[in-house]
Amino acid sequence: MDSSSGSSGSTPPPAVCLVSGGMDSAVTLAEARAAGFACHALSFRYGQRAVCELEAARRVAESLGALQHRVVDVDLSALGGSALTTGGAGADAIEVPKDRAAEEIGKGVPVTYVPARNTVFLAVALGWAEVLGASDLFLGVNAVDYSGYPDCRPAFLRAFEELASVATAAGAERGARFRVHAPLLEMSKARIVERAFELGVDLSLTHTCYDPVEAGGRTLACGCCDACLLRLAGFEQAGRRDPVEYAPRSR
Amino acid sequence: MDSSSGSSGSTPPPAVCLVSGGMDSAVTLAEARAAGFACHALSFRYGQRAVCELEAARRVAESLGALQHRVVDVDLSALGGSALTTGGAGADAIEVPKDRAAEEIGKGVPVTYVPARNTVFLAVALGWAEVLGASDLFLGVNAVDYSGYPDCRPAFLRAFEELASVATAAGAERGARFRVHAPLLEMSKARIVERAFELGVDLSLTHTCYDPVEAGGRTLACGCCDACLLRLAGFEQAGRRDPVEYAPRSR
Numbered sequence: 378m379d380s381s382s383g384s385s386g387s388t389p390p391p392a393v394c395l396v397s398g399g400m401d402s403a404v405t406l407a408e409a410r411a412a413g414f415a416c417h418a419l420s421f422r423y424g425q426r427a428v429c430e431l432e433a434a435r436r437v438a439e440s441l442g443a444l445q446h447r448v449v450d451v452d453l454s455a456l457g458g459s460a461l462t463t464g465g466a467g468a469d470a471i472e473v474p475k476d477r478a479a480e481e482i483g484k485g486v487p488v489t490y491v492p493a494r495n496t497v498f499l500a501v502a503l504g505w506a507e508v509l510g511a512s513d514l515f516l517g518v519n520a521v522d523y524s525g526y527p528d529c530r531p532a533f534l535r536a537f538e539e540l541a542s543v544a545t546a547a548g549a550e551r552g553a554r555f556r557v558h559a560p561l562l563e564m565s566k567a568r569i570v571e572r573a574f575e576l577g578v579d580l581s582l583t584h585t586c587y588d589p590v591e592a593g594g595r596t597l598a599c600g601c602c603d604a605c606l607l608r609l610a611g612f613e614q615a616g617r618r619d620p621v622e623y624a625p626r627s628r
Numbered sequence: 629m630d631s632s633s634g635s636s637g638s639t640p641p642p643a644v645c646l647v648s649g650g651m652d653s654a655v656t657l658a659e660a661r662a663a664g665f666a667c668h669a670l671s672f673r674y675g676q677r678a679v680c681e682l683e684a685a686r687r688v689a690e691s692l693g694a695l696q697h698r699v700v701d702v703d704l705s706a707l708g709g710s711a712l713t714t715g716g717a718g719a720d721a722i723e724v725p726k727d728r729a730a731e732e733i734g735k736g737v738p739v740t741y742v743p744a745r746n747t748v749f750l751a752v753a754l755g756w757a758e759v760l761g762a763s764d765l766f767l768g769v770n771a772v773d774y775s776g777y778p779d780c781r782p783a784f785l786r787a788f789e790e791l792a793s794v795a796t797a798a799g800a801e802r803g804a805r806f807r808v809h810a811p812l813l814e815m816s817k818a819r820i821v822e823r824a825f826e827l828g829v830d831l832s833l834t835h836t837c838y839d840p841v842e843a844g845g846r847t848l849a850c851g852c853c854d855a856c857l858l859r860l861a862g863f864e865q866a867g868r869r870d871p872v873e874y875a876p877r878s879r
Binding site: 447448449450451452453455456457491492493494495496497499500501503504505507508527528530532533536537539540541543544545546548549550 | 698699700701702703704706707708742743744745746747748750751752754755756758759778779781783784787788790791792794795796797799800801
């Protein structure tokens with residue numbers, strides 16, 4: 378789970394980097410490159426409401442020098458259970474919470490939790506890592522702001538590393554040890570904003586909002602869902618201005 | 629990993645059963661029902677060559693009394709790396725091996741191995757289990773005939789159970805222990821055929837072949853891929869006749 382250097386040999390070792398289009402995974406990809414890895418970016422079309430995330434992921438992967446960017450379809454919306462994948466209408470719809478206080482956001486398992494999402498994403502990343510001959514996975518999880526998500530915790534990442542070593546031909550036959558790097562795990566949102574500036578990440582390319590607003594042909598962040606509130610607080614604490622556009626009422 | 633009874637209460641406990649359309653997962657579903665579970669059947673559209681597997685899965689789930697059957701899209705073919713998901717034409721195509729001797733089939737990791745497939749499938753099953761409030765997963769893996777697949781081994785199943793307990797809200801917040809039942813794990817193919825007859829599984833509904841042949845509007849098993857050869861040997865050893873149709877050359 379450390380982000381130790383991969384640059385010991387002459388050829389940069391390959392790594393699979395999960396890129397959602399958000400700020401955290403963009404900074405994680407930049408950390409992987411800075412650590413000397415040749416990065417293969419992976420995104421998912423998983424039934425999320427905010428499909429513009431994928432366009433942001435493509436821009437982020439390209440701007441940060443990923444060797445390639447693949448989008449894999451995993452239709453988690455077929456299983457139900459989260460405000461992020463159930464539609465906005467109909468009896469099963471779960472509303473994205475708005476304007477919650479900061480101390481409320483981190484508590485318990487939120488309705489935006491998608492059951493086993495990071496387990497599914499890491500499993501697919503592991504499959505691609507096997508094909509590429511990579512044994513390093515990068516994931517932009519953060520234990521500070523998302524303490525309510527069980528699959529963002531160190532115990533989860535360690536258990537996945539154990540699983541990977543017995544789940545794969547590389548691990549079971551050739552003794553490969555997989556590492557799940559989560560360089561942002563212990564960073565505050567303000568620190569993540571600072572790292573983005575230090576690593577030259579163009580945050581105007583990222584998309585964070587759970588519930589974006591379409592206005593005049595542009596996609597604006599709502600500014601009041603949990604993800605927007607945490608992002609905005611991070612910029613404020615870092616003393617920086619967020620370059621993405623927000624819907625009028627929120628600023 | 630045991631298949632201990634789930635019938636202690638008055639309401640049958642829910643279980644998620646992976647159903648591929650093949651013989652092994654059909655018998656596994658029948659074992660889950662016989663153990664007293666209310667079964668929710670799960671299949672995947674993962675870019676497999678043999679899409680008729682999904683039609684077989686639907687028939688099997690219905691005939692064995694599953695409460696529901698869901699098909700989730702996970703496009704593993706986007707990652708490459710297996711004869712089961714790469715197309716039959718083009719530079720990347722990997723041929724399905726034919727007419728191999730029985731002692732050859734179990735050795736090493738075969739080209740039909742799909743990287744991390746069972747990890748991905750169990751991860752999605754885990755997500756559905758969370759939504760359903762289930763803590764039992766049933767998987768038709770078999771360590772005897774598929775010793776070459778690392779994700780069919782007991783060490784893999786135990787590692788997944790450990791992961792599940794920290795990956796989920798149910799496990800991390802409420803102490804739920806997930807169990808991955810693999811009742812066929814130590815059975816020979818002949819024993820699986822016998823169990824099918826004992827449990828009343830209609831094997832004519834199942835589809836096993838990796839590389840089926842279309843002939844006169846019917847889908848015939850090839851009779852010479854590894855999966856067909858293992859299946860046919862199992863029927864022969866059990867002294868039973870396989871009710872599915874094979875392409876002429878093979879019988």
